[in-house]
Amino acid sequence: MNKKLFIFSILVLVTYASYKATFYLLPNFIYHRFYTKSLEVPDREENKFFMLLSPDENARAVVKPNPDFSYGVAFYNLEQGALRISGSIPDSTYWSIAFYSPNTINYFVKNDQEFDSNTFEIILDDENCQQSTLPSPTKKGFILVRYLCKNQSPSEIEIASKHLNSLQIEAYSCIE
Amino acid sequence: MKLFIGIVLCMILGGGIAINELRSTSKSVDFMEWNGPWRVNPTMDLKNNKQRALIALVGLFALRESEVLYYTATVDSNGDKLSSEHNYKLVGSVPEARYWSYTIYGTDDFLIPNPDKTYGFNSSTIAYEPIDSLNPEMSHLKAGTYELYISKNRQEKNWLPSGDNDQLSITLRMYNPAPEVYKNLTSIPLPEIIRI
Secondary structure (H helix, E strand, O other): OHHHHHHHHHHHHHHHHHHHHHHHHHHHHHHHHHHHHHHOOOOOOOOOOEEEOOOOOOOOOOOOOOOOEEEEEEEEEOOOOOEEEEEEOOOOOOEEEEEEOOOOOEEEEEEHHHOOOOEEEEEEEOOOOOOOOEEOOOOEEEEEEEEEOOOOOHHHHHHHHHHHHOOEEEEOOOOO | OHHHHHHHHHHHHHHHHHHHHHHOHHHOOOOOEEEOOEEEOOOOOOOOHHHHHHHHHHOOOOOOOOOEEEEEEOEOOOOOEOOOOOOEEEEEOOOOEEEEEEEEEOOOOOEOOOOOOOOEEEOOOOOEOOOOOOOHHHOOOOOOOEEEEEEOOOOOOOEEEOOOOOOOEEEEEEEEEOHHHHHOOOOOOOOEEEEO
């Protein structure tokens, strides 16, 4: 009887632990699937931006896309050291840059109105680089730049494309 | 061997219950607040694993609430699920935010195919109700109200095509909302969703 009760308790415990673990691990699993599928596309690699212009019904990589936005997307990797992320900022529409860790936590976001000029530079690092302007909680992560194209006109998307094309990720040498 | 199989089955069961709970609207909203048929995350509490899992599942790469508020409706104002079997009308006023938009999604949480490629409306693309500026009773209106129509079939204006979907959802995004919005998440004026 005691043995049966013990086994039953073990099974209940395992069920509960799996239930809790699913909540904890699901974001990483979804992120990893997105990461793998995204980098299967030729010419895409870590530490390099690619563009997703004006999502429509064929945009199936991320649920609930906002069709008003064009996106600059990059997977960063700090294993080789700090990174310098730079680009231009539009002056007449909403724009933001957001950083996510692989558990999908948005640990940083800054929009166009919070920058002082029409260009930006962020030094991203996960260690003790003194010049770092943004500490990353993890070695790897995800950057999403949102550019609002309210009317989705060809001229608007062309301008968005120019801004998103200006996004760069370069290796950065920290000075001790 | 039996014990091992039992453990594996229990692991699958635990995971299945968790996924089902996240998928089930009624069980996954304990950390959300309601404003009519709309629900919103008052805080993106990142320490709450269940909330983080839900966001990853239905709104991957959402921004924190200080930047954007996401109001979502999956039911109409009577509490019945939104479905393309029915037509709906939303009557709203301009939300207090730097940029706002309504977007409709299908059962799979993706944009709904349609010949016009219309997936939503924002402050620039929406057609406002005409306001007679010479009518003193209307002079207090800063901006017009608008009507949105959700239907399989073409509507004259502000038509959100609903395709063929058992479950629809509408997301109202408010980027950089006014401070008053945060103080009144559950009482700011949001559109009723009326089945017509």
